[in-house]
Amino acid sequence: MDKIxxxxxxxxxxxxxxxVNLFIKSGKNLCVCELMDAMHLPQxxxxxxxxxxxxxxxxVTEKEGTWIYYKLNRDxxxxxxxxxxxxxYLDSDVFLQDEERLQKRIALxxxxxxxxxxxxxxxxxxxxKDKVNN
Amino acid sequence: MDKIxxxxxxxxxxxxxxxVNLFIKSGKNLCVCELMDAMHLPQxxxxxxxxxxxxxxxxVTEKEGTWIYYKLNRDxxxxxxxxxxxxxYLDSDVFLQDEERLQKRIALxxxxxxxxxxxxxxxxxxxxKDKVNN
DNA sequence: TATTTGTATGCAAAAATTTGCATATAAAGT
DNA sequence: ACTTTATATGCAAATTTTTGCATACAAATA
Numbered sequence: 001m002d003k004i005x006x007x008x009x010x011x012x013x014x015x016x017x018x019x020v021n022l023f024i025k026s027g028k029n030l031c032v033c034e035l036m037d038a039m040h041l042p043q044x045x046x047x048x049x050x051x052x053x054x055x056x057x058x059x060v061t062e063k064e065g066t067w068i069y070y071k072l073n074r075d076x077x078x079x080x081x082x083x084x085x086x087x088x089y090l091d092s093d094v095f096l097q098d099e100e101r102l103q104k105r106i107a108l109x110x111x112x113x114x115x116x117x118x119x120x121x122x123x124x125x126x127x128x129k130d131k132v133n134n
Numbered sequence: 135m136d137k138i139x140x141x142x143x144x145x146x147x148x149x150x151x152x153x154v155n156l157f158i159k160s161g162k163n164l165c166v167c168e169l170m171d172a173m174h175l176p177q178x179x180x181x182x183x184x185x186x187x188x189x190x191x192x193x194v195t196e197k198e199g200t201w202i203y204y205k206l207n208r209d210x211x212x213x214x215x216x217x218x219x220x221x222x223y224l225d226s227d228v229f230l231q232d233e234e235r236l237q238k239r240i241a242l243x244x245x246x247x248x249x250x251x252x253x254x255x256x257x258x259x260x261x262x263k264d265k266v267n268n
Numbered sequence: 269t270a271t272t273t274g275t276a277t278g279c280a281a282a283a284a285t286t287t288g289c290a291t292a293t294a295a296a297g298t
Numbered sequence: 299a300c301t302t303t304a305t306a307t308g309c310a311a312a313t314t315t316t317t318g319c320a321t322a323c324a325a326a327t328a
């Protein structure tokens with residue numbers, strides 16, 4: 001029983017739902033710094049939220065050098081069912097904004113890998129503008 | 135989004151899951167006093183737990199005199215989906231014990247209505263024993 | 269080996285939830 | 299009208315969760 005409770009608890013939080021939403025909608029594996037920019041939240045907030053979701057079984061991680069890619073855990077049927085349930089209810093405005101910002105951030109990848117890291121927003125906006133103008 | 139969060143929160147609690155379990159397994163509408171005996175919990179604990187579940191949309195109530203029957207809300211598809219999901223994961227020991235005690239309590243109904251109310255455990259056990267011996 | 273960089277985590281303050289008790293309410297029966 | 303009975307609720311203490319900061323760690327680079 002504790003296991004189910006842990007899963008429901010993990011999903012009882014706006015930040016964590018926003019994270020799950022981004023993985024569902026983008027279909028990508030994402031790293032902390034990409035989520036930071038998509039959600040406009042500090043690094044520790046993203047890391048902690050991911051930690052909770054990972055202990056509850058929603059994510060697995062893949063390390064690539066200093067980067068850590070989080071990935072929805074599709075190996076467990078309870079998780080798949082819950083994720084599937086969520087799909088129908090992730091339609092509020094906050095989610096959309098996150099998705100739009102993530103798209104711009106993802107556009108800066110090279111070979112579908114994150115290469116930007118944690119940078120001040122000003123520089124990020126500049127990179128995005130350059131990307132559009134070339 | 136707040137609505138989904140409220141639903142997940144409602145299910146993130148042992149007492150509340152135990153209650154939902156009894157409704158699922160028994161298939162009956164139940165009143166507070168019956169849940170008290172099935173779960174060996176004080177009246178206020180049951181009432182409060184039901185209150186949380188009701189605000190989250192899991193239950194509706196039907197008043198019959200002083201008795202109030204709670205009933206799983208099958209009119210909302212999200213609720214139905216969540217209830218259905220839960221069915222596969224409500225298999226821990228606590229649930230079974232609740233179910234056994236509920237069965238004995240339900241056996242004391244007349245015309246499928248609760249007539250016993252809140253009584254001390256000793257008297258309850260006596261009633262149950264009498265029931266078996268006649 | 270020193271530094272940088274992406275991510276995690278320990279800890280204390282703040283906020284939210286739960287628990288227990290006492291009491292309130294509302295319908296029935298006397 | 300008064301009492302009894304089933305259920306709800308207000309409130310304070312206890313517990314849990316969240317938030318923010320500072321710092322730690324581990325891999326890469328210089």
